[in-house]
Amino acid sequence: MRAWLLPTIFVIAVLITACGEDTEAPPTVNTDAGPQDTTTTSSTESQRAPQSQTHVVNAEARVFRPEILYIQPGDTVAWTNMTSHNTVAVAELIPEGASPWRGKLGENLKITLDIEGIYPYVCEPHIGFGMAGVIIVGKPRNLEAVKAKAAEILQGPYRRLLGKLNKVQIPQ
Numbered sequence: 001m002r003a004w005l006l007p008t009i010f011v012i013a014v015l016i017t018a019c020g021e022d023t024e025a026p027p028t029v030n031t032d033a034g035p036q037d038t039t040t041t042s043s044t045e046s047q048r049a050p051q052s053q054t055h056v057v058n059a060e061a062r063v064f065r066p067e068i069l070y071i072q073p074g075d076t077v078a079w080t081n082m083t084s085h086n087t088v089a090v091a092e093l094i095p096e097g098a099s100p101w102r103g104k105l106g107e108n109l110k111i112t113l114d115i116e117g118i119y120p121y122v123c124e125p126h127i128g129f130g131m132a133g134v135i136i137v138g139k140p141r142n143l144e145a146v147k148a149k150a151a152e153i154l155q156g157p158y159r160r161l162l163g164k165l166n167k168v169q170i171p172q
């Protein structure tokens with residue numbers, strides 16, 4: 001009896017200890033996983049707003065595609081295939097507080113736009129061919145003001161941007 005009983009008690013004791021550890025362990029794991037789960041859930045639920053995306057603008061022969069790009073604040077724009085092109089923001093037309101960009105000729109460029117607004121830009125070597133674009137960040141309310149200012153300040157081939165601005169439709 002004893003020879004059989006002792007190992008059994010030992011095994012039961014081990015099991016109880018193991019169970020004790022198991023019951024202790026999960027709450028700790030759950031506490032850690034709790035906030036992470038919440039974060040994952042909330043970012044999945046509202047994927048469009050807070051999750052920043054990268055949008056590609058492809059430079060084709062003498063045109064940016066897409067010419068008019070709609071993004072959300074915090075999104076990134078990546079110009080690709082920029083051999084023989086550049087992308088230069090029209091500093092006077094972009095939103096207050098936003099940094100104008102100037103890509104090097106022939107180099108791809110990636111920028112993140114945090115400030116809502118309208119960002120007209122050109123390819124300097126090809127603006128005469130109308131190689132220009134507009135990025136709309138969020139739902140800006142100053143489209144008419146930007147158009148008016150563009151009509152006032154843009155000179156020569158840069159006036160090709162006016163046609164691009166006329167294609168802009170502010171998202172509802």
Ligand SMILES: [Cu+2]
Nearest residue numbers: 085123126131
């Ligand atoms: Cu170009």
